[in-house]
Amino acid sequence: MKNLFKYISGMFLTVVSLTACSPEDYVGANGDIPLASDYAENVVITVDQETNYAYFEFKSAPGITPVWIIDGSYSASYTMSKYYRKKGIYTVECKVKNANGISDGSIVKEFEIENTQMNGFPGFVPDSEFNLFNGVTLPEPGFYYAPGWTQQPNPTWNLSDGTYSVTLPNATSERWQAQMSFFPTGIAVSAGKTYDFSVIMTSTVAHGGVKVKLCDESDNIVLMDKDFTLEANEPKALWASELEGKDISDLKIVFDFGGNADNTSITFESFVLKDHANDDGTEIPEQAATPFNYNDPNNIWKAVDDAKAFTESHWFGDANWSEIPCTVETTHEGSRHTITIPATTPNEAWHAQYNMETELSASADDLVDFSLKVHATLNGDAVKLPGMTVKLTENGNDENYFFESRSEVPVDGYVFRFDNAKLAGGTDAAKLKLVFDFSGAEEGTVVVIDEITLIRK
Numbered sequence: 001m002k003n004l005f006k007y008i009s010g011m012f013l014t015v016v017s018l019t020a021c022s023p024e025d026y027v028g029a030n031g032d033i034p035l036a037s038d039y040a041e042n043v044v045i046t047v048d049q050e051t052n053y054a055y056f057e058f059k060s061a062p063g064i065t066p067v068w069i070i071d072g073s074y075s076a077s078y079t080m081s082k083y084y085r086k087k088g089i090y091t092v093e094c095k096v097k098n099a100n101g102i103s104d105g106s107i108v109k110e111f112e113i114e115n116t117q118m119n120g121f122p123g124f125v126p127d128s129e130f131n132l133f134n135g136v137t138l139p140e141p142g143f144y145y146a147p148g149w150t151q152q153p154n155p156t157w158n159l160s161d162g163t164y165s166v167t168l169p170n171a172t173s174e175r176w177q178a179q180m181s182f183f184p185t186g187i188a189v190s191a192g193k194t195y196d197f198s199v200i201m202t203s204t205v206a207h208g209g210v211k212v213k214l215c216d217e218s219d220n221i222v223l224m225d226k227d228f229t230l231e232a233n234e235p236k237a238l239w240a241s242e243l244e245g246k247d248i249s250d251l252k253i254v255f256d257f258g259g260n261a262d263n264t265s266i267t268f269e270s271f272v273l274k275d276h277a278n279d280d281g282t283e284i285p286e287q288a289a290t291p292f293n294y295n296d297p298n299n300i301w302k303a304v305d306d307a308k309a310f311t312e313s314h315w316f317g318d319a320n321w322s323e324i325p326c327t328v329e330t331t332h333e334g335s336r337h338t339i340t341i342p343a344t345t346p347n348e349a350w351h352a353q354y355n356m357e358t359e360l361s362a363s364a365d366d367l368v369d370f371s372l373k374v375h376a377t378l379n380g381d382a383v384k385l386p387g388m389t390v391k392l393t394e395n396g397n398d399e400n401y402f403f404e405s406r407s408e409v410p411v412d413g414y415v416f417r418f419d420n421a422k423l424a425g426g427t428d429a430a431k432l433k434l435v436f437d438f439s440g441a442e443e444g445t446v447v448v449i450d451e452i453t454l455i456r457k
């Protein structure tokens with residue numbers, strides 16, 4: 001059954017006239033204009049909380065018609081509706097009119113939209129009793145904002161009704177150039193448990209890889225480290241389930257927007273962190289995405305595989321970012337690429353890089369779909385990868401990329417998938433490079449990448 005709420009409270013009057021005329025200027029049957037407050041009960045608002053539609057109704061009164069004022073637009077309809085995508089408290093204004101003119105004053109009523117409408121998974125339940133963020137007041141965020149590694153003043157940010165927003169005026173090109181973090185949070189997690197996390201984020205400009213990291217103060221004990229793509233003006237739940245617990249007495253939350261375009265504004269809301277054992281009623285979707293069809297005739301990567309038309313390169317580094325001399329053993333048969341990790345590296349992105357350089361090109365207007373399958377073994381046993389990055393970029397210009405994402409690869413494998421990706425740099429790419437990073441993988445781990453699919457739309 002649809003959940004309909006009626007809002008008849010929150011009404012107040014403002015003496016606002018639509019023109020500069022006085023009551024004596026109106027000509028009519030008796031010269032009297034209506035008083036808005038006399039018709040407050042005629043204004044009825046109902047909200048369908050399942051669809052986020054608000055319905056506005058003016059119950060008829062003799063000789064009276066409504067004048068709705070919604071987002072600066074006027075309407076004399078007796079019934080209207082409007083879709084509100086984001087949760088929040090909204091207002092609607094209504095004047096009334098008779099033969100003599102428009103009312104003295106107006107009726108303003110509040111109504112609430114309880115949830116942000118999502119095209120996909122909406123995340124876990126913010127109001128659940130199990131949410132560890134309940135009752136927590138986050139401190140002011142810390143920033144490191146350095147386009148081109150030249151530090152600039154902190155971005156402007158705002159907190160309103162539990163929703164944070166941050167505006168990044170200048171573009172950044174690399175990971176960690178646009179950091180925003182919260183510490184301390186007063187939230188503790190424990191080893192031996194598993195956790196679920198989600199936050200809803202919306203960006204005014206598409207972003208190829210927003211990082212979300214949950215860790216201790218030192219950044220070394222990590223509960224979660226994942227990258228997510230965002231489409232422009234499309235709310236998205238950034239989430240993970242069954243995260244392996246760590247002993248962290250005071251959790252740190254780190255966002256990095258490195259790779260953002262000029263004048264990017266991002267909002268985030270509905271923080272949830274809970275013990276996975278506590279069921280808040282959320283139906284968790286399959287985390288492994290469905291890959292695109294490798295044999296699709298529009299898969300331009302299949303020709304790369306068939307002709308072995310790529311050049312390999314690699315770079316491995318230790319904790320001090322000193323290069324580790326090593327040889328990477330690889331094999332390639334059909335759609336399958338196998339890479340054996342030659343050295344154990346820190347679990348921090350870009351310490352274990354492997355590249356496939358191609359002759360494929362792309363234009364600034366291209367939209368592409370991409371997917372691949374991956375799994376790993378060590379000494380014949382299936383293992384997880386603590387973090388794997390996939391990035392499709394212009395060869396020689398890492399700022400002009402289609403996507404960049406880092407995720408844990410579970411024991412049973414993972415599918416990286418990106419829909420409708422576009423070059424972040426906004427310029428043509430003469431040659432494309434597919435970049436992988438396996439930082440944190442143990443020496444001897446065998447990584448199998450299969451069915452790389454790249455479809456130009």
